[in-house]
Amino acid sequence: MSRDLMRFSVAMPEDLLIRFDALVAKRGLAKNRSEVIRDLVRDALIEEECSLPGEEVMGTLTIVFDHHTGDVRDKLDGIQHDYFEQIVTCMHVHLDAHTCMEVIILRGESALVQSIANIILGTKGVTHGHLTMTTTGHGPYTNQGEKSARAWAHEHPHAPASSPLYPAH
Numbered sequence: 185m186s187r188d189l190m191r192f193s194v195a196m197p198e199d200l201l202i203r204f205d206a207l208v209a210k211r212g213l214a215k216n217r218s219e220v221i222r223d224l225v226r227d228a229l230i231e232e233e234c235s236l237p238g239e240e241v242m243g244t245l246t247i248v249f250d251h252h253t254g255d256v257r258d259k260l261d262g263i264q265h266d267y268f269e270q271i272v273t274c275m276h277v278h279l280d281a282h283t284c285m286e287v288i289i290l291r292g293e294s295a296l297v298q299s300i301a302n303i304i305l306g307t308k309g310v311t312h313g314h315l316t317m318t319t320t321g322h323g324p325y326t327n328q329g330e331k332s333a334r335a336w337a338h339e340h341p342h343a344p345a346s347s348p349l350y351p352a353h
Contacts, residue, residue, distance in 0.1 A: 194221070234294055234317040240325040243290040243297045247304060247313035251284050256309030263307065264288070267300050283311075293325035 196204070208220045215223075234241050251257050264271050270292040277285045288304070290297045294317065301315040 230319050233319045237295055238324045239294045240292070240320045240322045241294045241297055241317045242320055243301065243315050243317040245288040245290060245301045245304060245313060245315045246285065247288070247310050248279070248283060248285050249307075249310045250282050251309075252282050253309030256307060259307050259309075260286070260304065263300070263304055270296060270300055291320070 204217070204220075208215055208217055211220055211223075233239055249256050249260070264274060267290075270290050272289040272291050274286055274288045277287075279285055290300060292300075297317060298315065301313075304310065305313045305315075
């Protein structure tokens, strides 16, 4: 695939162009119409790819719940344990004395990730939430038997080579 930029024209009503230019301005000095259009096209292509059956995706599910509602905490923990192969990690934040927020990172086949999110979002006590999915770029999901739980894991340092926290071996 060529990395050369190709030019094309876009026609749109003036009021839509005015609103689009406001979006371009909001995105900052490093953005122009062309870059924002490229961003929007990439977003649309990723959304389409994530909707394909069997596609490997990563998802962030953000939920808000009242931890005083029944046994919501136990139910959420149970669901996360049931799907430990797909749930990579979870962050829990106390918003106030009653309300909590969790951000759950999921990885797996697109329909399964969506189904897990729906189970969690449908749990009594969860007041609202949203799933955002993106592609891993690895194509169709394949179950790799025993390795499937963390088949994507790999070894390499995540700190700069000169980091005082991670001295060279």
